[in-house]
Amino acid sequence: MESPLVFALILFTTFATATSMQKIHASENPLPVGSNVTLSCQDNVTIGAWLFDNDIIVLIFPGNTIIANNWIDKVSFNSTFSSLTISSVQLEDSGLWTLLAINSFRAQLTLSVQVPISGVTLRANATNLVEFNDTAVLTCSVLNGSSLSYVWLNGSSVVTAGGGVQLSDGGATLTMVRVTHYDEGPFRCNVSNGLSHESSLPVYLNVSYGPSNTMMGIMPMRSTYITGSNITLSCSADSSPPAMIQWMVDGVYLNHFGPHLQLETVAESNSGNYQCVFHNTVTLRFSSKSAMIRIMEPIAAVVVNHTDNGDYQCQAFNSVSNMTSSPYTVNVNYGPMKPVIAGQSMALTGTLETLNCSSASHPPSHISWYYNGSLVASTSNLVIGPLTLNMSGKYICMAFNNITGKNSTAYTMLTILNSLGYVYVEAPTNPAREGYSYKLTCNETGTVKHVYWMKNGEPLREDNTTVFSSDNKTVTFNPLKHNDTGHYQCVAINALWNLTSPPYMLLVNFGPKTPMIHGPAFAETGQYAVFHCSAMSMPPSQFSWWFNGSNVANSSVFTTDVLSLNMSGEITCMAYNNVTGKNVTKSKMLTVIEAIGSVMIRSNTVPINTENFTLTCDVTGPYDTMYWMKDNMHLNMTHSVAEPHMSYHIENNSLHFTPVTLHNEGTYQCVATNQAGPHKSPKYMLLVNYGPLSVKISLPYLTKHDLYVSLTCSADSRPDCDFHWFLNDESSAAVHMGSVITFLATNRGNYTCKATNPVTNITMYKTKDFTVAAHASALRFPSQAGLLMMGLFALSVPVLFN
Numbered sequence: 001m002e003s004p005l006v007f008a009l010i011l012f013t014t015f016a017t018a019t020s021m022q023k024i025h026a027s028e029n030p031l032p033v034g035s036n037v038t039l040s041c042q043d044n045v046t047i048g049a050w051l052f053d054n055d056i057i058v059l060i061f062p063g064n065t066i067i068a069n070n071w072i073d074k075v076s077f078n079s080t081f082s083s084l085t086i087s088s089v090q091l092e093d094s095g096l097w098t099l100l101a102i103n104s105f106r107a108q109l110t111l112s113v114q115v116p117i118s119g120v121t122l123r124a125n126a127t128n129l130v131e132f133n134d135t136a137v138l139t140c141s142v143l144n145g146s147s148l149s150y151v152w153l154n155g156s157s158v159v160t161a162g163g164g165v166q167l168s169d170g171g172a173t174l175t176m177v178r179v180t181h182y183d184e185g186p187f188r189c190n191v192s193n194g195l196s197h198e199s200s201l202p203v204y205l206n207v208s209y210g211p212s213n214t215m216m217g218i219m220p221m222r223s224t225y226i227t228g229s230n231i232t233l234s235c236s237a238d239s240s241p242p243a244m245i246q247w248m249v250d251g252v253y254l255n256h257f258g259p260h261l262q263l264e265t266v267a268e269s270n271s272g273n274y275q276c277v278f279h280n281t282v283t284l285r286f287s288s289k290s291a292m293i294r295i296m297e298p299i300a301a302v303v304v305n306h307t308d309n310g311d312y313q314c315q316a317f318n319s320v321s322n323m324t325s326s327p328y329t330v331n332v333n334y335g336p337m338k339p340v341i342a343g344q345s346m347a348l349t350g351t352l353e354t355l356n357c358s359s360a361s362h363p364p365s366h367i368s369w370y371y372n373g374s375l376v377a378s379t380s381n382l383v384i385g386p387l388t389l390n391m392s393g394k395y396i397c398m399a400f401n402n403i404t405g406k407n408s409t410a411y412t413m414l415t416i417l418n419s420l421g422y423v424y425v426e427a428p429t430n431p432a433r434e435g436y437s438y439k440l441t442c443n444e445t446g447t448v449k450h451v452y453w454m455k456n457g458e459p460l461r462e463d464n465t466t467v468f469s470s471d472n473k474t475v476t477f478n479p480l481k482h483n484d485t486g487h488y489q490c491v492a493i494n495a496l497w498n499l500t501s502p503p504y505m506l507l508v509n510f511g512p513k514t515p516m517i518h519g520p521a522f523a524e525t526g527q528y529a530v531f532h533c534s535a536m537s538m539p540p541s542q543f544s545w546w547f548n549g550s551n552v553a554n555s556s557v558f559t560t561d562v563l564s565l566n567m568s569g570e571i572t573c574m575a576y577n578n579v580t581g582k583n584v585t586k587s588k589m590l591t592v593i594e595a596i597g598s599v600m601i602r603s604n605t606v607p608i609n610t611e612n613f614t615l616t617c618d619v620t621g622p623y624d625t626m627y628w629m630k631d632n633m634h635l636n637m638t639h640s641v642a643e644p645h646m647s648y649h650i651e652n653n654s655l656h657f658t659p660v661t662l663h664n665e666g667t668y669q670c671v672a673t674n675q676a677g678p679h680k681s682p683k684y685m686l687l688v689n690y691g692p693l694s695v696k697i698s699l700p701y702l703t704k705h706d707l708y709v710s711l712t713c714s715a716d717s718r719p720d721c722d723f724h725w726f727l728n729d730e731s732s733a734a735v736h737m738g739s740v741i742t743f744l745a746t747n748r749g750n751y752t753c754k755a756t757n758p759v760t761n762i763t764m765y766k767t768k769d770f771t772v773a774a775h776a777s778a779l780r781f782p783s784q785a786g787l788l789m790m791g792l793f794a795l796s797v798p799v800l801f802n
């Protein structure tokens with residue numbers, strides 16, 4: 001083998017630079033340790049060699065091959081295709097294999113023999129981490145394998161170095177500095193070589209984070225809430241582990257934890273800045289979120305003002321869209337406001353005058369004009385004329401809004417002046433007030449020689465407060481007195497004519513003077529007291545009342561409540577004149593005293609003529625004095641000379657008659673008086689019982705035909721007497737009771753009447769002797785037949801009495 005080897009060396013040194021490149025094909029590459037591989041080439045080699053990393057493995061020359069001794073067991077050469085088969089390859093067989101064909105080509109292949117990968121494991125030095133604080137170190141270990149390359153996966157994403165991520169140990173270690181919560185995994189390492197690959201089991205990192213992205217939801221969402229609403233506040237945050245939530249209002253912790261806070265039936269005082277405070281007990285971080293909750297009472301009353309006119313639209317929106325309604329036009333009906341009249345206040349005879357009335361109103365008001373109480377126009381323009389002097393006066397405009405139903409009036413004074421020349425009294429526009437200076441001017445046209453003044457039809461005289469100017473055209477009242485009120489005229493005279501101005505009514509505003517209070521100084525409990533206040537004033541004053549410091553009425557009359565003893569006090573009336581701006585007060589004391597309840601006359605006995613009799617006056621409640629009245633006249637304490645027939649005396653509250661007689665009869669009252677006034681008792685009618693004083697028996701005129709006789713007994717007595725009749729014998733039983741006795745005319749005898757007064761118990765008698773002078777026989781027929789016969793006789797029957 002010496003010679004071919006030498007030969008080959010020569011070959012290599014001589015022809016090492018082959019011309020063209022061919023490819024070597026491996027039956028498998030890369031390939032696992034222990035497997036067989038055949039390297040071949042397309043072209044046949046007749047002279048050449050197989051080399052491995054510049055070591056000759058096989059020498060090829062025509063008809064023979066030589067295999068290096070140390071490779072003889074490991075390779076075989078097939079000359080048919082110049083292929084080389086390596087059996088049971090080892091890692092060290094990796095390298096550059098070359099097939100050299102002398103003077104032809106050189107082909108090469110890098111063979112890679114590898115150990116298949118197995119036993120890939122992944123380990124983290126810590127799995128519970130805090131976001132932004134902690135560093136995670138992941139280590140990938142491989143039990144078997146060669147030529148390892150590492151790919152790191154977080155979920156399905158490949159982890160690359162950069163930022164806080166570092167790969168070291170040839171990619172076997174992944175270091176994540178300051179982990180974020182996106183670094184939770186699952187992490188895998190995928191280890192590969194050309195031959196095989198294997199992934200580790202996943203590793204999860206538990207990265208605690210937050211709280212962050214805090215949110216507060218409010219249901220329902222309003223800018224402002226009506227009282228009584230229920231509101232739910234909900235807080236959330238990104239946090240692991242979940243954050244603990246505590247609530248605060250206006251910086252004060254509530255004893256309330258958890259994501260929801262319910263506000264039920266809220267009041268205005270629940271308004272405030274609501275805050276939820278988040279705390280992650282692992283990251284030890286805090287965060288918060290707040291919202292302002294405004295709560296308002298609903299509006300209790302609203303007034304629509306015509307400034308609210310306009311087009312109204314409502315807009316609804318949510319987080320993704322909004323929409324606006326079409327406009328709705330609001331026209332507030334109002335008015336009429338007080339009309340404004342445009343026009344002259346003076347005009348000349350013969351001309352036309354236009355007055356225009358306008359009033360702010362919606363819808364527009366209907367305008368009417370009135371003059372002297374009559375409707376003169378129903379338009380806003382009133383055209384008057386041609387003017388005559390008697391068209392002066394008050395023109396009233398009334399505006400009426402038929403929707404609001406309201407009306408409003410205004411007037412203007414129009415003075416018509418004679419166009420030939422005119423004169424009128426001009427006065428300041430401010431009201432005339434007593435005590436101030438006031439000036440009337442005589443305004444006239446034409447050439448006037450002289451002017452003089454009239455008041456109430458009489459010439460006005462100058463005095464120390466009424467002064468004329470040198471040309472008489474003005475009269476100045478300084479100061480104005482309230483009796484300067486009156487009708488003023490000025491008269492302008494020249495050679496051709498004289499003109500008298502229309503009367504100018506000067507009304508002097510004055511007062512109020514000190515008011516007068518009419519009302520009681522004393523009043524009784526249980527009553528009302530009524531007070532009237534009056535004060536001289538122009539215009540009339542307005543009145544207000546104060547009772548013990550409180551305003552109690554705003555009219556001229558003040559009626560108290562039902563009085564009680566503690567209501568004594570000071571009553572003040574204030575009169576106020578809104579033109580002079582003055583007010584004057586007057587006070588009066590009211591003393592409430594205990595009421596006299598009742599006053600009654602009582603008598604315990606019946607008044608009997610010539611007997612003693614007493615009337616007693618019973619009064620309930622305290623009183624100051626008491627006196628008696630008879631027939632509306634005061635009864636003197638002692639027996640009056642004017643009434644000589646009366647004998648009485650008054651003692652305490654009793655009126656004693658000693659004795660009572662018919663002269664005492666009359667109407668009696670007793671009167672109890674306190675500071676509030678007299679209280680009269682009801683009338684007591686005193687009628688004295690007496691008699692009988694005399695008894696009479698009478699009978700009507702009788703004819704002889706009368707069959708019956710009636711006797712009537714009467715007595716002067718009070719009360720009426722009881723009457724009893726006796727026939728002939730007073731000691732026998734009475735034959736009749738009552739004032740009239742009727743008997744047959746034949747029953748002659750002595751008829752006695754007994755009259756007894758049931759009260760005085762006095763009795764008197766009277767007797768009549770009754771006889772019939774003639775025709776006693778005829779009167780003996782006590783039958784019906786007899787009565788008929790009596791008619792036939794028709795005789796007169798004289799009756800005798802004594």
Ligand SMILES: *[C@@H]1O[C@H](CO)[C@@H](O)[C@H](O)[C@H]1NC(C)=O
Pocket residue numbers: 034035036087088
């Ligand atoms: C490799 O070749 C040898 C003999 O040349 C044979 O015994 C062996 O089974 C082969 N191995 C494989 C994996 O084919």
Ligand SMILES: *[C@@H]1O[C@H](CO)[C@@H](O)[C@H](O)[C@H]1NC(C)=O
Pocket residue numbers: 078079080081
């Ligand atoms: C060489 O290769 C050819 C073609 O594949 C084959 O027929 C022959 O048997 C091989 N020779 C040896 C000694 O293996």
Ligand SMILES: *[C@@H]1O[C@H](CO)[C@@H](O)[C@H](O)[C@H]1NC(C)=O
Pocket residue numbers: 044045046062063079080081
């Ligand atoms: C390659 O060359 C060898 C020896 O020179 C020869 O035996 C063989 O048949 C050739 N093969 C081909 C395919 O021509």
Ligand SMILES: *[C@@H]1O[C@H](CO)[C@@H](O)[C@H](O)[C@H]1NC(C)=O
Pocket residue numbers: 125126135136137
């Ligand atoms: C994990 O490794 C990192 C980097 O070496 C180190 O900072 C950290 O403290 C380690 N963690 C633990 C729990 O050992």
Ligand SMILES: *[C@@H]1O[C@H](CO)[C@@H](O)[C@H](O)[C@H]1NC(C)=O
Pocket residue numbers: 228229230264265
């Ligand atoms: C609020 O809640 C209370 C109690 O649950 C309920 O009585 C009330 O009607 C609610 N108010 C509103 C406006 O829903």
Ligand SMILES: *[C@@H]1O[C@H](CO)[C@@H](O)[C@H](O)[C@H]1NC(C)=O
Pocket residue numbers: 130132133282283284
């Ligand atoms: C995180 O780091 C900050 C700043 O270095 C430190 O104040 C805080 O205590 C750390 N948090 C934890 C949970 O260690």
Ligand SMILES: *[C@@H]1O[C@H](CO)[C@@H](O)[C@H](O)[C@H]1NC(C)=O
Pocket residue numbers: 303305306307
């Ligand atoms: C209407 O509104 C105007 C402007 O806001 C105000 O000046 C006026 O007083 C209001 N009138 C009434 C009656 O409320």
Ligand SMILES: *[C@@H]1O[C@H](CO)[C@@H](O)[C@H](O)[C@H]1NC(C)=O
Pocket residue numbers: 317321322
């Ligand atoms: C309503 O939507 C329009 C367009 O979508 C936008 O321009 C407008 O600002 C929105 N208005 C409100 C109040 O959100």
Ligand SMILES: *[C@@H]1O[C@H](CO)[C@@H](O)[C@H](O)[C@H]1NC(C)=O
Pocket residue numbers: 402403
């Ligand atoms: C108000 O007056 C107008 C104009 O005269 C009339 O058309 C309308 O019907 C009236 N409305 C009412 C409610 O009377």
Ligand SMILES: *[C@@H]1O[C@H](CO)[C@@H](O)[C@H](O)[C@H]1NC(C)=O
Pocket residue numbers: 400406407408
């Ligand atoms: C105008 O208003 C007054 C007071 O409200 C009312 O008494 C009167 O009848 C009204 N007149 C008309 C014409 O409506």
Ligand SMILES: *[C@@H]1O[C@H](CO)[C@@H](O)[C@H](O)[C@H]1NC(C)=O
Pocket residue numbers: 426441443444
């Ligand atoms: C008189 O009236 C006329 C017309 O109104 C006016 O111009 C003039 O000033 C008045 N004169 C006086 C003295 O007031």
Ligand SMILES: *[C@@H]1O[C@H](CO)[C@@H](O)[C@H](O)[C@H]1NC(C)=O
Pocket residue numbers: 463464465
């Ligand atoms: C005005 O005259 C009256 C008498 O005519 C006199 O009593 C009074 O004091 C006078 N007043 C002044 C301010 O001169």
